[in-house]
Amino acid sequence: MLHSIRLATRSRTSGWARQCKTRTALVDEFYRQGARLTSLSHLLWSDIVRPGDTVLDATCGNGFDSVVLARLCGRQGNVLCVDIQEQALASTKAHLESVIPLDERPHIEYIHESHCRLDHFVRPNSVGLICFNAGYLPKGDHTLCTTAATTRKALDAAAQALRPGGMLSVLCYIKQTGGTDECETVRSWMAALETEEFVCGHMEVLNRSQGPQLFSAWKRDDVSEERRQRVAQKRARAKKKRETQNVC
Numbered sequence: 001m002l003h004s005i006r007l008a009t010r011s012r013t014s015g016w017a018r019q020c021k022t023r024t025a026l027v028d029e030f031y032r033q034g035a036r037l038t039s040l041s042h043l044l045w046s047d048i049v050r051p052g053d054t055v056l057d058a059t060c061g062n063g064f065d066s067v068v069l070a071r072l073c074g075r076q077g078n079v080l081c082v083d084i085q086e087q088a089l090a091s092t093k094a095h096l097e098s099v100i101p102l103d104e105r106p107h108i109e110y111i112h113e114s115h116c117r118l119d120h121f122v123r124p125n126s127v128g129l130i131c132f133n134a135g136y137l138p139k140g141d142h143t144l145c146t147t148a149a150t151t152r153k154a155l156d157a158a159a160q161a162l163r164p165g166g167m168l169s170v171l172c173y174i175k176q177t178g179g180t181d182e183c184e185t186v187r188s189w190m191a192a193l194e195t196e197e198f199v200c201g202h203m204e205v206l207n208r209s210q211g212p213q214l215f216s217a218w219k220r221d222d223v224s225e226e227r228r229q230r231v232a233q234k235r236a237r238a239k240k241k242r243e244t245q246n247v248c
Ligand SMILES: C[S@@+](CC[C@H](N)C(=O)[O-])C[C@H]1O[C@@H](n2cnc3c(N)ncnc32)[C@H](O)[C@@H]1O
Pocket: 058, 059, 060, 061, 062, 063, 064, 065, 066, 082, 083, 084, 085, 088, 113, 114, 115, 116, 133, 134, 135, 136, 137, 138, 144, 145, 146, 147, 150
């Protein structure tokens, strides 16, 4: 079970133990809400992000995910909000500033860039959580959309940027134009990661036709530095081989 919230009430007759009821956030915030994968992703993140972490929203859009990240990393943390649209960055900024009081707000950077260039603004092994919520800006221009090629390139950079114990979270929508291709790309990219370095998972709601797909890759924190370096060198060689086309 992902999370347990212990609700305890003291009773004169039975004491703590017998009065303890365990209610799970998974049931309350995911299943009872109609199995929204955004809620599930937020639950996963809450097990990963530590106070003071640097976190990165690679498709910040209207800032709903950035707000969750900002609350999780807290005042000492750093949130990097990335989007190719200025309109999205402005919307994220307005949202963050309206719901998180100044004295609780982490350091926030708004980066007007493609996430393909993620390695230009984060150092390797430095980020606790990187999320992608693929697609286009709701009510915005549907042509300004993530693609299989750009997401693929960004994932390579994101894998390097994660700290051990950090997580990559990717939500894909197969109903959108190019969505099936993007989902398949993410699935095969994660499936090819070294098991000694990453543990990858996939979730979909089976009884919802063409629903979104949630992928997560957890960077293991129980691998020796020597082993990690060998895997990284192997990955860099494979990347160099693949880099024949520039997608950004
Ligand atoms: C579904 S929205 C994200 C929703 C957002 N996470 C939220 O909580 O409101 C997808 C966003 O990805 C952005 N996007 C598309 N391609 C991008 C790229 N290559 N780099 C960065 N952002 C991109 C779009 O501009 C859009 O704002």
